[in-house]
Amino acid sequence: MYIATDTLAAFVLAAELGSFSAAARQLGKRQSTISESIANLEIDLGLRLFERSGRQPQLTAAGQRLLPSARQTLAAQDALLLEAQLLADGGDTQLTLVLSDTFHSGDFEAMLAAFAARFPTLALECLVGEQEDVLALVRSGRAQLGLLSGQGAYAADIASCTLARPxxxxxxxxxxxxxxxxxxxxxxxxxxxxxxxxxxxxxxxxxxxxxxxxxxxxxxxxxxxxxxxxxxxxxxxxxxxxxxxxxxxxxxxxxxRQLRIDAVWSRQRPLGGAAAWVLQRLRQD
CATH class of the missing domain: 3.40.190.290 (D-Maltodextrin-Binding Protein; domain 2)
Structure with a gap:
């Protein structure tokens, strides 16, 4: 059985937000599309994931059991796509990053030097933002990759990884x-x-x-x-x-206090080769 990434993201996000309409807004889709995706997933699995009798959908016991596995599957797909994008490494004309001031400038400067050597003709735009501002810029597509102080958890439409240096x-x-x-x-x-x-x-x-x-x-x-x-x-x-x-x-x-630094990107807009290279470089430093 194949389950599309969009379907898994709809299930996880609806569970996290407690609303099909809120999940639709977050993913930029119609509520009917989200409802249909989740209904089809329930048919494929042979399980009811949400109880719909109340004002808002509630996870069933089966939905609660499957939610962690759905999150893990999305994370595994992120890793696979990242490796594929690194291998493809082409077609980008511009990369936009949004950075928190919590990210150490020494690491950024070292990455920029390597980036200039690796992608000498690629346009680079750097924005500054914090917390929800970083997430908003990534969600909207204004930035491909964001760096911010680590949050407790991210919504299902956001992929993330933690950098080496806090x-x-x-x-x-x-x-x-x-x-x-x-x-x-x-x-x-x-x-x-x-x-x-x-x-x-x-x-x-x-x-x-x-x-x-x-x-x-x-x-x-x-x-x-x-x-x-x-x-x-x-x-x-x-x-x-x-x-x-x-x-x-x-x-x-x-x-x-120590804070971790996370990189985030949108599951709706997979990273290009240059952004994937930047992410790999930052994770290794």
């Missing part, structure tokens, strides 16, 4: 800030001063927790605000080391 974040303030004079910093101390918070364009605003807060969609903007003494911010250590003169880390339990 990043590290610490909380920073300007040396002239009152918090910089404390030998130990606690949450009560932080609440007395302005937080400089990352807020991507496509992410919902964080709930009001009573903190004084300024927000920006990039770590570099937050770094500049912190340098000017406007508050404290969680920032990538490499970014501060390169651009953050006058900033110092706050001595706080649990900080600094």
């Amino acid at each position: 990043t590290q974040l610490a909380r920073y303030v300007a040396a002239s800030h009152p918090l910089a004079r404390l030998a130990q910093v606690g949450d009560d101390d932080l609440r007395q001063y302005r937080e400089l918070r990352l807020q991507p364009y496509h992410d919902q605003a964080a709930p009001d927790d009573g903190r004084i807060c300024w927000s920006a969609p990039s770590y570099l903007l937050l770094l500049e605000m912190a340098q000017l003494g406007f508050g404290w911010a969680a920032l990538p250590d490499w970014l501060v080391a390169r651009y953050g003169a006058g900033l110092q880390p706050l001595p706080q339990p649990g900080w600094p």
